[in-house]
Amino acid sequence: MSETIVIAEIVKGAVHPTTSELITAANALGSQPTVIVPCADASVADAAAQYAGAGKVIAAKSDVFSNYDAAGWASALDAVAPAGVILTSASPQSKDLAARLAARRGISVVQDVVKIEGGHLTSPIYSGKAMQTVSLSSDAIVTVRPNVFDSSGTGGSGEVSVVDTSGNVATAVQEFMARASSRLDVAEANIIVSGGRGMGTPANFSHLETLADTIGAAVGASRAAVDTWDEIPHSMQVGQTGKTVNPNLYIAVGISGAIQHLAGMRSSKYIVAINKDADAPIFQHADYGIVASWEEALPVLQSSLASMMA
Amino acid sequence: MANIIVLVKQVPDTNARIAVSGDRVDLSAVKKVMSPYDEFAVETALQHRDSSGGEVTAITVGGAGADKVLKDAKAIGVDHIVRVDCDAELDSNALQSVLASAVSSLGADVVYCGKSAADTGAGSTGPGLAERLGWSSVSNTISVAYGDQLSVVMPASGGNARVNVPLPAVVSCDKGNIKVRKPNVKGIMQAKKAKVDVHNFEIPASTISVVSHSMPPAKPAGKSYQGGAAAAEVAQLLRDEANVI
Numbered sequence: 001m002s003e004t005i006v007i008a009e010i011v012k013g014a015v016h017p018t019t020s021e022l023i024t025a026a027n028a029l030g031s032q033p034t035v036i037v038p039c040a041d042a043s044v045a046d047a048a049a050q051y052a053g054a055g056k057v058i059a060a061k062s063d064v065f066s067n068y069d070a071a072g073w074a075s076a077l078d079a080v081a082p083a084g085v086i087l088t089s090a091s092p093q094s095k096d097l098a099a100r101l102a103a104r105r106g107i108s109v110v111q112d113v114v115k116i117e118g119g120h121l122t123s124p125i126y127s128g129k130a131m132q133t134v135s136l137s138s139d140a141i142v143t144v145r146p147n148v149f150d151s152s153g154t155g156g157s158g159e160v161s162v163v164d165t166s167g168n169v170a171t172a173v174q175e176f177m178a179r180a181s182s183r184l185d186v187a188e189a190n191i192i193v194s195g196g197r198g199m200g201t202p203a204n205f206s207h208l209e210t211l212a213d214t215i216g217a218a219v220g221a222s223r224a225a226v227d228t229w230d231e232i233p234h235s236m237q238v239g240q241t242g243k244t245v246n247p248n249l250y251i252a253v254g255i256s257g258a259i260q261h262l263a264g265m266r267s268s269k270y271i272v273a274i275n276k277d278a279d280a281p282i283f284q285h286a287d288y289g290i291v292a293s294w295e296e297a298l299p300v301l302q303s304s305l306a307s308m309m310a
Numbered sequence: 311m312a313n314i315i316v317l318v319k320q321v322p323d324t325n326a327r328i329a330v331s332g333d334r335v336d337l338s339a340v341k342k343v344m345s346p347y348d349e350f351a352v353e354t355a356l357q358h359r360d361s362s363g364g365e366v367t368a369i370t371v372g373g374a375g376a377d378k379v380l381k382d383a384k385a386i387g388v389d390h391i392v393r394v395d396c397d398a399e400l401d402s403n404a405l406q407s408v409l410a411s412a413v414s415s416l417g418a419d420v421v422y423c424g425k426s427a428a429d430t431g432a433g434s435t436g437p438g439l440a441e442r443l444g445w446s447s448v449s450n451t452i453s454v455a456y457g458d459q460l461s462v463v464m465p466a467s468g469g470n471a472r473v474n475v476p477l478p479a480v481v482s483c484d485k486g487n488i489k490v491r492k493p494n495v496k497g498i499m500q501a502k503k504a505k506v507d508v509h510n511f512e513i514p515a516s517t518i519s520v521v522s523h524s525m526p527p528a529k530p531a532g533k534s535y536q537g538g539a540a541a542a543e544v545a546q547l548l549r550d551e552a553n554v555i
């Protein structure tokens with residue numbers, strides 16, 4: 001196997017813990033990866049140097065990394081990363097980066113990998129309705145779905161070498177529009193509480209918001225909810241034409257489980273469904289299914305979880 | 311006047327059941343449609359043309375069977391339809407190389423595509439094509455305003471960002487708030503008569519090869535409860551069994 005390189009996942013200027021899952025994935029390809037941390041301030045890389053299973057840790061330092069720009073990041077990382085198989089997270093931003101960086105090197109990219117075995121890589125295709133296993137005959141970039149591989153744990157050397165780099169930024173952020181609420185976006189959350197048409201009115205989403213705030217979750221929605229109610233923005237939509245999410249826990253309330261909704265959330269680690277129809281397809285995918293109206297089940301779930309969190 | 315290209319791909323209908331026979335998916339009985347995000351890309355391209363003038367060319371890569379997706383685009387209102395002839399499965403490097411050749415030979419100020427195709431879900435084509443052309447790129451845009459530069463809105467950590475994008479550029483489109491127009495009778499008649507412009511380009515060898523397709527691993531049957539009171543037990547299990555709370 002050729003050399004492996006992990007590009008650390010950066011969220012809000014810090015190394016995200018999914019980076020240690022990328023190290024585990026690189027180990028599964030048979031090598032101790034060089035971990036490259038894109039940063040404007042090299043101290044950010046210290047967190048990555050704590051992870052076990054890595055070889056060298058390099059802080060790739062450049063002002064380019066203050067804001068995301070695909071061309072700028074790809075050129076600045078290309079200058080630092082050695083040849084080999086590069087692994088990044090399969091977050092929307094890192095998938096974009098992976099595609100640009102691969103094209104820059106004239107190599108291919110394998111997105112959304114969920115399994116690595118005997119040098120073969122497996123990803124979901126057709127929105128998770130089938131799996132595809134591929135082999136590589138040269139260097140490539142591999143993006144790895146979060147919450148699939150175990151963390152490599154801690155116990156790294158803590159040593160970081162700093163390399164200055166630069167890149168050509170093409171786009172310019174004019175304005176940042178923060179979300180009205182401080183709640184997480186579904187694409188960033190580890191727990192998601194989602195509501196569907198079964199919530200009856202958009203005002204009833206406040207019950208989901210209360211639950212979400214109790215357990216530190218984001219609030220999502222089905223397309224029927226988004227299309228029916230102006231108050232529910234498309235940014236909340238999970239599914240084929242919404243966001244693909246991969247949380248530890250997905251709680252679906254009043255959602256039937258149409259194939260296009262499943263497309264966006266079926267790979268969640270644990271799924272809870274609350275639906276008054278025992279035949280709703282969502283129950284075939286639920287780890288914990290509660291056949292009840294949400295009016296009945298949600299207050300019980302809310303108070304039980306609230307007392308646990310207290 | 312803008313010279314606009316939109317990339318479209320034919321994929322299995324998202325409602326279709328996908329079957330695996332032997333170690334390959336069997337799509338012979340599956341209805342094919344334009345990938346849903348490509349519909350947003352086509353609509354964005356048409357709105358760009360309608361606001362600044364110019365022409366829209368839709369391109370797909372595939373065999374003759376893929377002409378239908380181009381006719382669908384024509385029926386909605388694109389001006390020209392081009393198929394890059396290729397029957398083989400291509401990896402991202404080969405596909406983007408061919409598309410870069412096609413875009414360079416046709417010429418364009420901007421290329422729109424869907425944020426990902428419904429079959430692979432990869433989302434590699436837009437940014438990869440831009441890199442090969444040396445253009446700027448933005449992905450997952452939810453709105454686009456047209457001018458000498460583009461001004462797009464796209465997700466950023468904690469919210470959305472409005473971003474200036476110099477042209478030429480490749481823009482991959484998410485759903486956003488635009489309404490996709492439907493073909494009218496005149497459009498459908500024109501599409502029937504329209505000729506697909508077929509091009510051939512050199513295709514590099516793929517370095518990623520498919521070993522097998524399989525059905526997703528069956529999930530063990532979950533626990534099922536009747537009545538809302540069971541939510542208390544589920545809450546306990548989320549903490550003690552699943553360890554997610």
Ligand SMILES: Cc1cc2nc3c(=O)[nH]c(=O)nc-3n(C[C@H](O)[C@H](O)[C@H](O)COP(=O)(O)OP(=O)(O)OC[C@H]3O[C@@H](n4cnc5c(N)ncnc54)[C@H](O)[C@@H]3O)c2cc1C
Pocket residue numbers: 195196197198199221222223224225237238239240241242243253254255256257258259260261264274275276277280292293294295324346
């Ligand atoms: C091209 C295409 C793309 C699509 N993309 C998406 C997508 O991205 N995301 C998406 O979600 N859908 C998508 N869809 C739509 C999808 O097919 C479904 O229509 C949609 O998911 C249904 O949403 P729902 O489950 O909220 O509504 P419904 O199917 O109407 O289900 C409502 C559920 O609520 C239950 N319910 C009612 N009252 C209560 C109550 N009081 N308590 C508990 N349960 C109750 C009902 O039993 C029912 O199961 C797409 C469709 C197409 C064709």
